[in-house]
Amino acid sequence: MKTTALVLLAALLVVPACRRREKIRVQATDEESASLASIVHTADPKTAPQLLKGFHAVEQNAWRWTMAKFAVALRPPKDAARKGAVLTLKFAVPDPVISRLKTVSLSAAVGGTPLSPETYTQAGEFTYTREVDARLLTGEAVNVEFTVDKAIPPGEVDQRELAVIVTSVGFEAK
Amino acid sequence: MIRAAALWLVPVAVCLALYWPGLTVFFQQDDFAWLGLSLGIYSPRDFWRAMFAPMAQGTIRPWSERAFFMGFYRLFGLDPLPFRIWVFLTQFANLALIAAITRRITVSRAAGVWAPLLWISNSVLISVMTWSSGYNQALCAFFLLSAFYCFLRGWYGRQWIAFLLGFGALEINVVYPAIATAYALLLDRPRWKKTLPLWLPSIAFTLLHRSFAPKVAGGPYLMHLDLSIFTTLGKYWLWVLGPIRLENITTPPAWLAPAASTLLTAGLTLWVARCVRRRDWKPLFFLAWFLITLAPVLPLRDHASDYYLTIPSIGLAMLVGQAAWTANRIVSSLLILVYLGFSLPVARTAARWSNIRSHRIERMLAGVARARQLHPDKLILLHGVNDELFYTGILDKPFRLIGVADVYLTPESAERITPKPELGFVTDYVLPQGPTLAGLAQGRIVVYEVGGERLKNITRLYEATSPLQLKAEEPRRVDVGNPLLAYLLGKSWHAREAAYRWMPGRATVRIGGPRTARERLYITGYYPAEQLEKGPVHVRVSVDGQPLPESTVQRGMERFDFDYVLPAALVGKASFEIALEVDRTFTPPGDGRELGLAFGVFEVR
Known part of the structure; x- marks a missing residue:
């Protein structure tokens, strides 16, 4: 019995030892060069690095909650430096937000230049669109910052600060 | 013989079925720190230091941490499977010991089967079953159980060997004399004097450990010797029973966990009271096991951790194991149903999560290895x-x-x-x-x-x-071993070596300025021990020309760190220059360079 146990123990340890790994088995990386997008779907992992700040984790493989201030880097569309573009934010104001905060006002700034705000008094899905002047759309990437005037603070319904739910944001060519 | 082996195999089979993801888990958290110990060994002196020098909180666990990780890393590299197999084998031995001890105390074969089953099913074992750094709990349990089993059999010499070896597994081993004495006083009065000499090594170890352990003035490891001990005990009791831990994997109705915990507590209390009335002290000994092995961590009010329950939960398993056999069949069935009904899903789900989480780490490391190749x-x-x-x-x-x-x-x-x-x-x-x-x-x-x-x-x-x-902007943390930060260093610095860079007699560093008056300058570095044998090195530091208090690197400070209050005038400045000067340099044979001190990181925080 003792001999069997010892043989079993030795086998259990020696078999893995036969395939000793000095370091670690390398795993292929995705080297395909991702380029900057003009339209970012917030659930798309390929463009996640363009979500600069204020976005929470992806939920339902479809959308992300944001904080009161959130920002995204977007590539201006072709000819935008000449014709300008349309900024489009597709988002939802959920019931819990409206029932607590009554109204929310959303504003945006492109490269630091503010665009006019809009106020929402009902829960639902919305699209915030604003024309963007061509002179703001030079360069490879443009910083677009959004501000929601009110948000549910951390600890009330969640440990996170919650403002709106965003599905996509981007520039559309004119 | 076959029947005995079959009874032993039942808990082993449950262990494997429940914690299979723990067998295939990758390394996590402290595992990397323990594995890294091997990387700093260049001489026999380094080896002995790595094996026996006190680490965080003064711990010295040569068998369960140092030898385990260094030995297996030496043999198997970063393949986690042999590590996990060894942990599981130790746990199988523990299951056999729990079965044997329970059977011997209760004189019941059924209790001897139930106790290890209940122990391995308890979800507080999740850390030890899925995390290699939790091995200290498994190995300490092995030595405690072995020593106690030998005591029960009257094998006193073997008991002493197991007991003394246990000090190399985990500090909790000091409580063994209390376990043996409690058993003797409650169930085998004539042998209580045999337990007295056991206290001497425990007292000596406690004094030794206190001299090594750093003084704790605050933080999670501060001992609170006050009434909060009872609150902490209550928390651990709820954890070890299991129902409250269901919240770790799902959102049960608010009443469910409290109701189940109350049911278990009330059922066990009534049963223990009934046993005591009949002058059956065995349940009291099992409760004593729980309390004695938990006692050392009860003053850690702000550092409650489920893995501290690995060894105490053996007492609860033996208690419920005995109840399962001797209590009213309806009561015992209900107790076991509630106990297992809550623990099993939590243990299974947590083991799976831990496995998934660990393989995210493995994928990251494997990807980084490939990125370095590319x-x-x-x-x-x-x-x-x-x-x-x-x-x-x-x-x-x-x-x-x-x-x-x-x-x-x-x-x-x-x-x-x-x-x-x-x-x-x-x-x-x-x-x-x-x-x-x-x-x-x-x-x-x-x-x-x-x-x-x-x-x-x-x-x-x-x-x-x-x-x-x-x-x-200029960084407020300058790692002089990082080539991208070399532009912040003056011209006199030598080339980097791993994470360090030597300065000659004088050198300068540019760094981002403090944002508030409370921020200080922190400096870490290294100086060879053999050079320190020749005398201390005095370091003069100035910031934008203003001298700071002189520091001294002396014997025992091979890895040094200093911090300084910064002049108020620097607050808000984009950057400032640190000038360093040492009063002694040396030139290693065959090197030719003048070496002052080796630095790692300069930081303002």
Whole structure:
């Protein structure tokens, strides 16, 4: 019995030892060069690095909650430096937000230049669109910052600060 | 014989079925720190230090941590399977010992089957069953159970061997004399004098440990010897019963866990009271096991951890095991049903989660290894690291184990990862903003997004977005071993060596200024022990020409760290210059360089 146990123990340890790994088995990386997008779907992992700040984790493989201030880097569309573009934010104001905060006002700034705000008094899905002047759309990437005037603070319904739910944001060519 | 083997195999089979993901788990958290011990061994002296020098909180666990990790790493490298097999084998031995002890005390074969089954099913074992650093609990349990089994059999010499070896597994081993004495007083009065000599090694170890352990003035390891001990005991009792831990995996109705915990507590209390009325003291001994082995951690009010229940839960398992056999059949069935009904799903789900989490870390390491192959001369930046990956997979510096240096997190990570200064500073792992922008512009950085099935190269995307949010400012943390920060060093510095860089007699460093008057300057470095034998080295530090108090590196301070109050005039400045001067240098034979001190990091925080 003792001999069997010892043989079993030795086998259990020696078999893995036969395939000793000095370091670690390398795993292929995705080297395909991702380029900057003009339209970012917030659930798309390929463009996640363009979500600069204020976005929470992806939920339902479809959308992300944001904080009161959130920002995204977007590539201006072709000819935008000449014709300008349309900024489009597709988002939802959920019931819990409206029932607590009554109204929310959303504003945006492109490269630091503010665009006019809009106020929402009902829960639902919305699209915030604003024309963007061509002179703001030079360069490879443009910083677009959004501000929601009110948000549910951390600890009330969640440990996170919650403002709106965003599905996509981007520039559309004119 | 066959029947006995079959009874022993039942708990083993349950263990394997329940914790199979724990057998195939990868390394996590402290595992990397223990594995890294092997990397610092260049001489027999280094080996003995790695084996026996007191570590964090003065712990010396040569068998369960040092020898376990260093030995298996030496044999099997970063293959976690042999480590896990060894942990499981130790647990199988523990199951056999629990069965034998329970059977001997209760004189019941059924109790001897139920006790190990109930113990291995308890979800508080999740850490030890899925985390190699939890091996100290399994091995300490093995020595405690072995010593106690030998005591029961009257094998006193073997008892002493197991007891003394147990000190090399975990400090909790000091309570063994209390277990033996409690047993003798409650169930075998004539033998209580035999337990008295056992107290001497425990007292000696306690005194020795107190002399090694650093004085704790605050934080989670501060001992609270007050009424909070009872609150902590209550918390542990609820955890070990199990129902409350269902909240770890789901959101049960609010009444469910309290109701189930009350039911279990009331059922056990009534049964124990009935046994005591009949002068059956066995349940009291099992409760004593629980309390005695938990007692050393009860004063740690702010550091309650489920894995501290690994050994105490043996007492509860033996108690419920006896109840299962001797109590009213309806009562015992109900107790076991509630106990297992809550523990099994939590243990199974948590084991799976731990496995999944650990393989995220493995994928990251495997990806970084590939990235280094593809970009041998570039600094690797990781983007998208979340709290979980950072604290379980990066904090304990795993990249050195795969031979990859110069891996940092993107500057944004410092804001996205929740600070836990008691564990470590996120900034130690982050490449500052200014050097990131400079490195990207020079093509010396490659950026990877983590979190997916494999690492994704996002260098191009990051180059485009980083100027929108990063500032070309001087960093407030200068790691002199990082080549991207070399532009902040004066001309006299020598070339970097691993994470260090030597200065000659004098050197300068430029660093970002403090933001508030409370921020200080922290400096870490290294000086060879053999040079310190020749006398101390005095270090003069000045900032923008203003001298700071002189520091001295002396014997026993091979790895030194100093901190200084900064002049108020520096607050708000974009950067300032640190000038360093030592009063003694040396030139190693065959080297030719004049060496003053080797530095690691300068930081303002």
